[in-house]
Amino acid sequence: MDREQRLAEVELSRKTVDEAIADGLKELGLSSRDEAEITVVSEGKPGFLGIGREMAVVVLRPKPQQRRRRRRRRRKGGGNGNGNGRSEARSGGKQRQKQGQGQSKSSKPQQTGQSKKQNEDRPKNRGSSGQSNRKPNTRESAAVNKERPEQADIATQAEVACGFLEGLVEAFGLEAEVSSRIEDDILFLDVSGDQSEALVGQRGAVLDSVLELTRTVVQRKTFGAPRMRLDIAGYTERRREALRIYAGKLAEKVKEGGGEIGLEPMNPADRKVVHDAIAEIDGVRSFSEGQDQDRAVVIAPDAASDASEDGDSDE
Amino acid sequence: MSEGEIVGRVVRYVVEEIVDDASNVEVEVVDDGEDAVLAEVRTAKKDMGRVIGRRGRVARAIRTVARAAGDEEGLEVAVDFLD
Numbered sequence: 001m002d003r004e005q006r007l008a009e010v011e012l013s014r015k016t017v018d019e020a021i022a023d024g025l026k027e028l029g030l031s032s033r034d035e036a037e038i039t040v041v042s043e044g045k046p047g048f049l050g051i052g053r054e055m056a057v058v059v060l061r062p063k064p065q066q067r068r069r070r071r072r073r074r075r076k077g078g079g080n081g082n083g084n085g086r087s088e089a090r091s092g093g094k095q096r097q098k099q100g101q102g103q104s105k106s107s108k109p110q111q112t113g114q115s116k117k118q119n120e121d122r123p124k125n126r127g128s129s130g131q132s133n134r135k136p137n138t139r140e141s142a143a144v145n146k147e148r149p150e151q152a153d154i155a156t157q158a159e160v161a162c163g164f165l166e167g168l169v170e171a172f173g174l175e176a177e178v179s180s181r182i183e184d185d186i187l188f189l190d191v192s193g194d195q196s197e198a199l200v201g202q203r204g205a206v207l208d209s210v211l212e213l214t215r216t217v218v219q220r221k222t223f224g225a226p227r228m229r230l231d232i233a234g235y236t237e238r239r240r241e242a243l244r245i246y247a248g249k250l251a252e253k254v255k256e257g258g259g260e261i262g263l264e265p266m267n268p269a270d271r272k273v274v275h276d277a278i279a280e281i282d283g284v285r286s287f288s289e290g291q292d293q294d295r296a297v298v299i300a301p302d303a304a305s306d307a308s309e310d311g312d313s314d315e
Numbered sequence: 316m317s318e319g320e321i322v323g324r325v326v327r328y329v330v331e332e333i334v335d336d337a338s339n340v341e342v343e344v345v346d347d348g349e350d351a352v353l354a355e356v357r358t359a360k361k362d363m364g365r366v367i368g369r370r371g372r373v374a375r376a377i378r379t380v381a382r383a384a385g386d387e388e389g390l391e392v393a394v395d396f397l398d
Contacts, residue, residue: 009370009371010370010371010375011370027371027374027375028371029393029394029395029396164332167328167332168325168328168329168380171321171324171325171327171328171329171384172321172325172383172384172387173321173324173387198383198386198387199383201379201383205379206379206380206382206383208376208379209375209376209377209379209380209383210376210380212372212373212375212376213329213332213333213373213376213377213380216333216365216368216373216376217332217333220332220333220365292370292372293370293372
């Protein structure tokens with residue numbers, strides 16, 4: 001997951017190159033194209049009514065002035081030859097060691113229970129390898145070898161996750177209950193209460209981000225993250241139901257029209273809901289396309305044999 | 316309540332939870348036009364990569380959550396991650 005990779009680039013797929021660039025700039029916090037290095041991986045094809053469409057794929061990274069000191073990093077497709085091995089040379093530069101304590105202490109939300117700095121109180125998982133993995137100068141080799149320090153058990157991870165969520169709710173100044181349960185090695189997290197709606201956002205965008213952050217924090221503090229599901233204010237459950245209905249309608253369209261229909265990108269949990277729904281409908285099948293946050297479900301007629309049945313990896 | 320208080324608190328909280336070195340986290344919330352604030356995030360150099368995350372995912376999530384915090388105060392929010 002979000003391991004120790006640093007990164008200064010985003011990869012997006014959108015309907016058009018321009019759209020991808022515009023969104024990429026936004027995401028990187030840049031105001032104009034001049035500030036970014038843009039790599040067009042694929043121009044995309046418009047297709048017709050979403051059928052036969054190919055998304056444009058673009059990788060953006062801020063120009064060196066905006067973001068120096070990036071570690072070198074190669075990913076398939078994403079490596080546009082920037083940041084070649086400068087990382088080591090950098091550390092001698094000016095130190096950013098500002099002492100911003102004033103605010104950093106005072107405005108910290110009170111944390112309840114277990115959400116106190118877990119960095120300090122997870123001794124059992126901090127074997128030697130865990131320790132060394134956090135040192136910057138060994139991080140690179142750790143990333144290369146993919147060796148992982150032993151991760152905490154899921155109960156500890158649940159505790160860390162709940163602690164993070166409670167602190168977040170409190171930082172928002174909301175009243176909400178946080179609970180968790182573990183089922184089949186999946187950590188189910190639930191935030192409920194009238195005010196928790198604020199953490200859902202339009203189409204669950206905030207919820208997705210809260211989950212992403214929770215995962216990141218758990219990963220950081222326990223050296224691993226279990227599969228997680230997060231529901232806030234009952235949203236996920238409602239959304240699942242809506243998705244099932246939506247998938248059913250699209251399946252009908254595919255059966256009538258004979259073409260494929262590509263859905264918008266979804267997270268793995270949502271894709272699974274769609275796949276499961278489609279699996280129960282005769283005459284259609286589904287698979288996923290695209291990478292990471294651009295991965296999206298495609299619904300296709302059952303008979304079709306041309307499409308890239310790529311063995312869906314969504315759980 | 317001063318403008319951007321919730322935004323600052325939320326962004327700071329999240330960033331501090333992610334970094335190794337929470338004592339070097341600085342979050343400054345500045346006016347950015349009418350009903351808009353800009354949260355400037357600074358961390359120890361070695362931590363910034365974590366805050367940005369693979370393909371900018373973590374940074375994006377922080378921005379989204381910061382905007383939700385802004386909604387609580389009726390503010391538009393931008394977040395800058397600065398070296």
